[in-house]
Amino acid sequence: MTFTRKVADLVPIVDTVFAVAELAKADAQKIGAENVVNATIGSLFDEKGELVAYKSVFDHYNQIANTTKAKYAASFVGNDSYREQVYQWVSQGANLNLYHRVIATPGGSGAVSMTFANILDAGETVILPNIAWGSYKLMAMQNNFEVTTYSLFEEDHFNLTSFKSVCSEVLNKQKKLLIVINDPCHNPTGYSMTRKEWDEVITFLNECSEIGPVVLIDDIAYIDYAYDIPQSRKVMESFNNISNNVLISVAFSCSKTCTSYGLRCGAALLLSKTEGGVREVEIVFEKYARAIWSNIPNAAMDNFTWVTTDNYFSFLSEKQDYIDLLKQRSDVFLDEAKKVSLPVYPYHEGFFVTVKCKDNTERDEIHQRLINHHIYTVKVNLGIRVAICSLSVNKTKGLATAIKMLME
Structure with a gap:
């Protein structure tokens, strides 16, 4: 049995x-x-x-009132102040001209997992880099997805040829794409894509979107350890060129940014050319959050907001x-x-x-x-x-x- x-x-x-x-x-x-x-x-x-x-993170966290730590967050999608500050923090220095929504998640892994669970149906295929964080495949298995991989590198640069070939093959089969790119500070290689590489990826995904919807997960868990922080954000301006049928889910991790691995706080930042596009996904994600984890730690969200504003x-x-x-x-x-x-x-x-x-x-x-x-x-x-x-x-x-x- x-x-x-x-x-x-x-x-x-x-x-x-x-x-x-x-x-x-x-x-x-x-x-x-x-x-x-x-x-x-x-x-x-x-x-x-x-x-x-x-010290700049935990000294303040330890002073937060116990009642604040104990109480529920204001919403299943997170505290409004936190959601707004995540957007400001992630996009700082980048001029993003896109509609956006932010959903609080248990770490960056929650943002990736949430996107997996709500974009594809069982039996469909998610596209991953061939060298990647192992939990992507576990998440795919848990959702009964097939997995196919693109070769991450061609010599010392991003393998656009392999990326295009794999995406085209999957698109012809299921008329929809869900793709993972882990950038910048790729886990496990430490590679970061150039603006030119991102521009080429976005141009190609726009072409794909003429056949079916495209959702790209950009896992930015390690972004705040880039050696050039302003440049790590500036490349995101490539996202401004997405078509109406492309949506980007940016997976952000307070765990890495704030060395607060055990507090389980992160976010999915949704970006789209259309307000309806991000709102549709936000509604689905909100229900998923309520059903799976219900709430993100209230004090962790408040602390991130304080640390990245008052204690900047x-x-x-x-x-x-x-x-x-x-x-x-x-x-x-x-x-x-x-x-x-x-x-x-x-x-x-x-x-x-x-x-x-x-x-x-x-x-x-x-x-x-x-x-x-x-x-x-x-x-x-x-x-x-x-x-x-x-x-x-x-x-x-x-x-x-x-x-x-x-x-x-």
């Missing part, structure tokens, strides 16, 4: 990131943390190996210190990788660098060799993710050389 749906996947979930992180933790207890490189967790750590929790300069200053640290770490790793000819995917900015593997068999072998030498990383399709966000500069030094030696 089975109590779940006929199509339910009954294989227990194994979170590969946390599983390897636990191995690293056990190894550190056994031989000493100084002898272990733990490059697994995608959270920001300081130079002492401690999880970063911004203090917050930016503290965050910039860690952006500078990320750049220092990435420079150390990439300079060394270049010297020893360690193959890596094109990295521009962000939390992760990914080592290239010719196939997943080679990847598995190298990953195990690294573990055998007390180096803990995360396997992704055709590569090994190194979380420089969680490594000190000292732990980053020599790492590219060690990986290169173990690849030979």
Whole structure:
């Protein structure tokens, strides 16, 4: 007898990131943390190996009244002040001439999941990059979607040819598109698309929209760790050129922006040429929110609004210190990788660098060799993710050389 749906996947979930992180933790207890490189967790750590929790964020959060923390949010789609501030924050420096709506979600993952669940029907196909955050596929499976992937890179740039080919194939089959692009600061490669690349993508999606509706998810979880913050927003002006039959759902994460991973606060920012387009999706998303999670933490939303307005300069200053640290770490790793000819995917900015593997068999072998030498990383399709966000500069030094030696 089975109590779940006929199509339910009954294989227990194994979170590969946390599983390897636990191995690293056990190894550190056994031989000493100084002898272990733990490059697994995608959270920001300081130079002492401690999880970063911004003072500019949490000092105020700790002063919020308990009654504010305890009470429901003003609406299923979030507090109005929060929704407006998310739009202002995400679009700052970009002149967006589009209708918009914002729906509060439990982290950026809630925004992606919500869009998945309400755009396609069971059996239809979602389009993902071939190198991507693993949970996209899990979300697709939970919604009984098919998955097809485009090759993310052609040499050192976005593979527009593959993107067009895959989208055209799916469009001819189902007359509708749902596509994921994770930009800027792509997880797991650290790639960021240029304005020219975005312009080419939008031009092509407009062509597709003459056949059927197109919904693009832009997952911007790591946007606030771009090395050029103004440019990270400026490229969004490409969105102004979307046709009436294209809708963009921007998935925003307070978890990353504010180092508040456990507070589960984010948003889906809907963008469309037509007011009716965003309103239609907002209505559906509001009902979904009520049915699935009901409310986003009230105090988390209020705190984000305060931090990014009243405490703006203090917050930016503290965050910039860690952006500078990320750049220092990435420079150390990439300079060394270049010297020893360690193959890596094109990295521009962000939390992760990914080592290239010719196939997943080679990847598995190298990953195990690294573990055998007390180096803990995360396997992704055709590569090994190194979380420089969680490594000190000292732990980053020599790492590219060690990986290169173990690849030979």
